[in-house]
Amino acid sequence: MQELAARIRAVDEVEPRELPADVERLIASKDALFPHDQRAVVPASVRFEGSEVRVTAVP
Numbered sequence: 001m002q003e004l005a006a007r008i009r010a011v012d013e014v015e016p017r018e019l020p021a022d023v024e025r026l027i028a029s030k031d032a033l034f035p036h037d038q039r040a041v042v043p044a045s046v047r048f049e050g051s052e053v054r055v056t057a058v059p
Contacts, residue, residue: 019046019053 027041043058 023046030037030041044055045058047054047056
């Protein structure tokens with residue numbers, strides 16, 4: 001999670017197309033660390049607004 005946060009803060013240095021792969025790795029790590037966690041990871045849309053990253057759950 002800290003690695004992803006650092007990459008998002010440095011979004012100017014990261015290719016935006018790389019961020020979804022980072023999120024997918026984070027989800028896989030969460031599933032491995034907490035296999036009994038029944039909360040669902042929902043699809044989301046990611047958009048960039050200036051220097052900020054906006055993530056919105058997609059129903």
